[in-house]
Amino acid sequence: FIIQGTVLTPVSATRVxxxxxxxxxxxxxxxxxxxxxxxxxxxxxxxxxxxxxIPVRTLGLEQLLMPGFADLHVHAPQWPQMGRALDLPLRxxxxxxxxxxxxxxxDPDFAGPVYEEMVTTLLANGTTTAVFFATIHExxxxxxxxxxxxxxxxxxxxxxxxxxxxxxxxxYRNTSVEQxxxxxxxxxxxVRALPGNxxxxxxxxxTPRFIPACTDGLLHGLGVMAAEExxxxxxxxxESDWEHDYVRQRTGVNDTVxxxxxxxxxxxxxxxxxxxxxxxxMALVQARGAAIAHCPLSNAYFAGGVLPLRTAWQAGVHVGxxxxxxxxYSPSVAVNAAMAVTAARMLDTGNDxxxxxxxxxxxxxxxxxxxxxxxxxxxxxxxxxxxxxxxEVGMAFDAIEIDRTAPGSNILPPIHGEDGAAEDVAQQIxxxxxxxxxRTVWVAGRQVHxxxxxxx
Ligand code: GUN
Ligand code: FE
Numbered sequence: 001f002i003i004q005g006t007v008l009t010p011v012s013a014t015r016v017x018x019x020x021x022x023x024x025x026x027x028x029x030x031x032x033x034x035x036x037x038x039x040x041x042x043x044x045x046x047x048x049x050x051x052x053x054i055p056v057r058t059l060g061l062e063q064l065l066m067p068g069f070a071d072l073h074v075h076a077p078q079w080p081q082m083g084r085a086l087d088l089p090l091r092x093x094x095x096x097x098x099x100x101x102x103x104x105x106x107d108p109d110f111a112g113p114v115y116e117e118m119v120t121t122l123l124a125n126g127t128t129t130a131v132f133f134a135t136i137h138e139x140x141x142x143x144x145x146x147x148x149x150x151x152x153x154x155x156x157x158x159x160x161x162x163x164x165x166x167x168x169x170x171x172y173r174n175t176s177v178e179q180x181x182x183x184x185x186x187x188x189x190x191v192r193a194l195p196g197n198x199x200x201x202x203x204x205x206x207t208p209r210f211i212p213a214c215t216d217g218l219l220h221g222l223g224v225m226a227a228e229e230x231x232x233x234x235x236x237x238x239e240s241d242w243e244h245d246y247v248r249q250r251t252g253v254n255d256t257v258x259x260x261x262x263x264x265x266x267x268x269x270x271x272x273x274x275x276x277x278x279x280x281x282m283a284l285v286q287a288r289g290a291a292i293a294h295c296p297l298s299n300a301y302f303a304g305g306v307l308p309l310r311t312a313w314q315a316g317v318h319v320g321x322x323x324x325x326x327x328x329y330s331p332s333v334a335v336n337a338a339m340a341v342t343a344a345r346m347l348d349t350g351n352d353x354x355x356x357x358x359x360x361x362x363x364x365x366x367x368x369x370x371x372x373x374x375x376x377x378x379x380x381x382x383x384x385x386x387x388x389x390x391x392e393v394g395m396a397f398d399a400i401e402i403d404r405t406a407p408g409s410n411i412l413p414p415i416h417g418e419d420g421a422a423e424d425v426a427q428q429i430x431x432x433x434x435x436x437x438x439r440t441v442w443v444a445g446r447q448v449h450x451x452x453x454x455x456x
Pocket of ligand 2: 075324
């Protein structure tokens with residue numbers, strides 16, 4: 001099909017572009033052509049569409065087409081406690097609230113409705129790619145993969161591995177290294193073989209929960225398996241003072257070095273949080289081609305820290321955003337993008353050159369809203385090696401139609417019809433958009449949310 005309207009897209013980590021355009025989405029779900037409005041090429045494309053019966057959809061002046069969001073870190077089974085229990089420290093929160101909740105996902109009848117509600121809500125919030133921690137339970141975790149596939153969400157799903165009795169409770173842990181490894185292997189194969197998943201829209205992930213929850217034998221076995229199965233990995237890394245110290249005491253090194261020794265730092269490994277990484281850690285992550293899921297909202301609660309994002313970027317590390325539901329309370333990647341900008345400013349605060357005695361921030365930490373948009377879209381997709389996150393030729397058409405005049409919207413309309421700079425509009429969207437503004441969502445060219453998407 002062809003869609004024409006105002007397109008807002010990141011063109012680089014620091015630059016946003018906005019303009020009327022005609023976009024051709026091919027049968028394979030990719031953008032085959034994009035031409036500026038009122039150019040001969042755009043006119044040719046529209047004439048070709050008219051001759052060949054290709055449907056054309058025209059968006060109004062108040063609608064915007066932008067790339068969908070990538071959420072690199074979501075705990076699917078924590079959906080029922082989203083917005084709750086944030087006043088506990090990480091370890092207490094895991095032991096008192098989270099492990100008991102996740103244990104209930106042994107029952108697929110409990111898991112099904114939760115996962116259904118979660119997947120449709122993420123899509124309604126404009127998330128087109130999601131990376132999930134499920135639980136240790138094979139049946140309900142496979143159900144999550146099926147639900148993602150059914151609704152068309154581009155997803156990575158991890159069967160959680162956690163076997164260390166030091167931290168994991170009796171009723172919610174793998175019973176042995178062998179049991180955990182066999183379950184992970186079966187899960188990888190089962191997700192890849194799901195009917196309807198021939199294009200690999202839903203992928204498995206090797207998922208050691210974090211070093212404190214796993215024995216050395218399990219971590220080593222999972223590293224070997226990821227290489228054998230050529231499977232992406234996700235885990236938590238250098239998240240909080242408690243977790244960071246725990247790993248240092250047990251292994252004598254930081255998380256990144258320990259993960260690397262277990263073969264768990266590979267191209268596309270997604271490291272959630274990473275607040276306490278040093279420059280050496282960042283260099284190692286970059287050398288291995290691993291990526292960071294920056295979870296700024298969650299970090300304000302459990303980490304008590306802020307990711308030195310600028311340092312990660314300077315080291316050449318790919319970074320995307322994670323909601324970390326329910327460590328973060330919002331399912332919206334836009335909220336987390338705005339929070340990333342806010343957190344970076346707070347990290348930078350207090351660097352008044354006139355008052356050198358009161359230097360308390362980390363100079364140069366600020367990021368722009370254009371960079372926030374990049375994190376939310378292309379940054380996340382790039383971390384996973386996915387061709388999406390920009391509305392450019394060759395990319396998958398993973399996109400959101402924003403209606404700035406939707407009833408109940410907090411986005412103020414442009415003054416006298418003048419929109420201003422693309423970066424202003426991007427900022428306004430990240431700061432003020434909500435569900436009412438998200439009218440239609442597509443993944444790989446398939447409409448996955450919204451009701452009003454009939455062609456002209
Ligand atoms: N570390 C280990 N498990 C978890 C979890 O579920 N959430 C967060 N935020 N950190 C973790
Ligand atoms: Fe997490």
